[in-house]
Amino acid sequence: MLKGPKTAVPADPNLDLNAPLAGPRRALYRRWRAQRFAELVGQDPIVNTLRRAVATGRIVHAYLFVGPRGTGKTSTARILAKAINCLERGDDGEPCDRCAACVAIRDGRAMDVIEIDAASHGLVEDARDLVMRASTAPSDLRRRVYIIDEVHMLSPHAFNALLKLIEEPPDHVVFILATTDTHRVPPTIISRTQRYDFRRLATDVIAAKLTRITSAEGVQADPAALDLIARLADGGMRDAESLLDQVMSYAGDQVAVDSVRDAVGLADEEAIAGLLDALVSGEAPGALQRIADLSDAGRDLGQVAQQLEGEGRRRLLAAPTDPALARRLATILRTASEAGTTGARDGRARLQLELLAVDSATQPLAAAAVVAPAELAASAPRPVPATPPTGNPPQASPPPASPRPATQRLATPIPAVATESKTADSAPNTPPNGVRPTLAEVRSRWGEVVERAHPVVKPLIKECRPYELDGIRLTLAFPEGREFMRGLIAGRARSIEDLLGDMFGGAWSVEAVAASVDLEPLTIEQAISPNESPEAAALLQRTLEITGGQLVDAPEVR
Numbered sequence: 001m002l003k004g005p006k007t008a009v010p011a012d013p014n015l016d017l018n019a020p021l022a023g024p025r026r027a028l029y030r031r032w033r034a035q036r037f038a039e040l041v042g043q044d045p046i047v048n049t050l051r052r053a054v055a056t057g058r059i060v061h062a063y064l065f066v067g068p069r070g071t072g073k074t075s076t077a078r079i080l081a082k083a084i085n086c087l088e089r090g091d092d093g094e095p096c097d098r099c100a101a102c103v104a105i106r107d108g109r110a111m112d113v114i115e116i117d118a119a120s121h122g123l124v125e126d127a128r129d130l131v132m133r134a135s136t137a138p139s140d141l142r143r144r145v146y147i148i149d150e151v152h153m154l155s156p157h158a159f160n161a162l163l164k165l166i167e168e169p170p171d172h173v174v175f176i177l178a179t180t181d182t183h184r185v186p187p188t189i190i191s192r193t194q195r196y197d198f199r200r201l202a203t204d205v206i207a208a209k210l211t212r213i214t215s216a217e218g219v220q221a222d223p224a225a226l227d228l229i230a231r232l233a234d235g236g237m238r239d240a241e242s243l244l245d246q247v248m249s250y251a252g253d254q255v256a257v258d259s260v261r262d263a264v265g266l267a268d269e270e271a272i273a274g275l276l277d278a279l280v281s282g283e284a285p286g287a288l289q290r291i292a293d294l295s296d297a298g299r300d301l302g303q304v305a306q307q308l309e310g311e312g313r314r315r316l317l318a319a320p321t322d323p324a325l326a327r328r329l330a331t332i333l334r335t336a337s338e339a340g341t342t343g344a345r346d347g348r349a350r351l352q353l354e355l356l357a358v359d360s361a362t363q364p365l366a367a368a369a370v371v372a373p374a375e376l377a378a379s380a381p382r383p384v385p386a387t388p389p390t391g392n393p394p395q396a397s398p399p400p401a402s403p404r405p406a407t408q409r410l411a412t413p414i415p416a417v418a419t420e421s422k423t424a425d426s427a428p429n430t431p432p433n434g435v436r437p438t439l440a441e442v443r444s445r446w447g448e449v450v451e452r453a454h455p456v457v458k459p460l461i462k463e464c465r466p467y468e469l470d471g472i473r474l475t476l477a478f479p480e481g482r483e484f485m486r487g488l489i490a491g492r493a494r495s496i497e498d499l500l501g502d503m504f505g506g507a508w509s510v511e512a513v514a515a516s517v518d519l520e521p522l523t524i525e526q527a528i529s530p531n532e533s534p535e536a537a538a539l540l541q542r543t544l545e546i547t548g549g550q551l552v553d554a555p556e557v558r
């Protein structure tokens with residue numbers, strides 16, 4: 001048998017007493033909506049002020065409730081409507097929740113409490129009706145109360161009607177306007193209301209209510225699980241209650257931390273912290289392994305990226321005195337944030353996280369990427385730092401004409417691939433039809449290859465240089481010490497091969513080897529061409545300051 005809490009299980013306005021008991025369960029947040037001021041949690045200053053106003057008879061004609069969703073604006077509005085009309089109100093301004101007026105309002109039957117959701121209709125047609133009806137006397141209550149939710153969604157016409165009413169309100173009318181976005185409410189309206197700002201609820205306040213709910217519902221809940229739900233709800237009680245509902249329908253009457261995580265695809269915090277540790281310290285293999293483990297465990301990697309962002313933000317706020325760490329965290333945050341939104345949507349979160357792991361091992365490159373060197377390198381005169389391993393010099397001339405203008409810009413010679421030759425026979429092969437490109441040609445157009453690569457392949461191959469061409473087999477060199485890149489490139493080889501086929505024709509086979517790839521540091525003078533835009537130069541200058549003056553030549557980085 002369920003036992004109601006001391007504050008009484010609220011009767012639900014939409015509860016149909018004649019409905020069969022086996023009918024669908026009503027949403028928790030509806031059943032647990034506060035019915036009296038004392039049941040409202042987390043908004044004490046507002047509640048105290050309103051109660052006092054009611055108790056002393058200082059009711060104004062228009063209230064404006066501002067705050068994030070799920071923080072109790074509508075519940076407070078209904079309780080205020082009750083308090084204004086209660087027939088047995090206490091001296092403390094609290095409605096009795098038992099008299100005819102209170103019950104009618106609670107059950108949604110009161111003719112004189114009119115709730116309008118401006119988000120669902122802009123009140124265009126109703127504006128005139130609103131004015132007409134507002135002037136007539138209330139039929140069953142002392143005062144007629146209009147509760148207008150999401151008031152910022154009203155049409156201009158409706159705002160005008162509302163403004164007229166608020167300017168000269170009939171004595172028997174009270175307006176309670178609620179909004180999540182005051183910037184879209186005309187100042188003329190705002191200035192005629194008494195404004196209350198609802199705060200996001202503290203995690204412990206939310207958790208305490210969830211505890212009351214679960215114990216009353218006969219559900220065994222781990223306090224840590226309720227705390228996790230409260231944190232996930234980010235200050236919104238309704239979101240917390242909905243999430244608890246979801247977990248309860250998933251886990252039955254045993255709510256544990258794992259059931260919360262499973263219900264929303266969350267990874268546990270140690271896994272997230274471990275992944276972030278690996279990213280911060282540049283341990284790419286460890287980070288990649290953790291990503292694979294999370295994926296194998298069925299975690300939603302878009303969700304993982306969001307958790308990573310949350311954890312990264314916490315650490316960033318805790319480490320403002322360590323500029324190197326802060327820079328690192330900021331880079332991770334940016335990618336995690338993107339992977340958490342776009343990545344979650346198109347299923348690429350895993351690859352974005354993997355690429356973040358790769359980048360974490362190459363901080364100078366990651367820093368250079370911030371300035372979009374593709375733009376800066378476009379017309380910059382850049383010395384060819386070294387000769388390629390074979391006798392084929394890189395082509396300094398533009399590549400064959402391309403319909404894409406970006407191609408021309410990216411045709412600057414790429415830096416040396418390796419300072420020592422691996423084999424002497426890496427001369428261009430003679431392809432069957434005689435039109436296969438030479439290694440030098442592939443190399444000279446490598447910037448274009450990177451530019452045209454699939455967005456998720458791009459960051460990976462930007463670090464590689466064409467190293468050897470043997471028939472259809474192109475060997476890409478990646479810097480020594482990053483052996484993990486071999487597997488990553490192997491996993492995307494098909495995409496790279498298809499691209500090479502598109503650009504150079506014929507079939508291709510791509511593999512990767514580690515080699516000493518020199519990425520020549522650039523000075524600012526070398527990096528910025530005379531006709532560079534001042535904005536780009538300033539951006540580069542700032543980046544050089546941040547990174548301590550080292551910019552790695554990565555012309556294809558995007």
Ligand SMILES: [Zn+2]
Pocket residue numbers: 085086087088089095096097098099100101102103
């Ligand atoms: Zn009452």
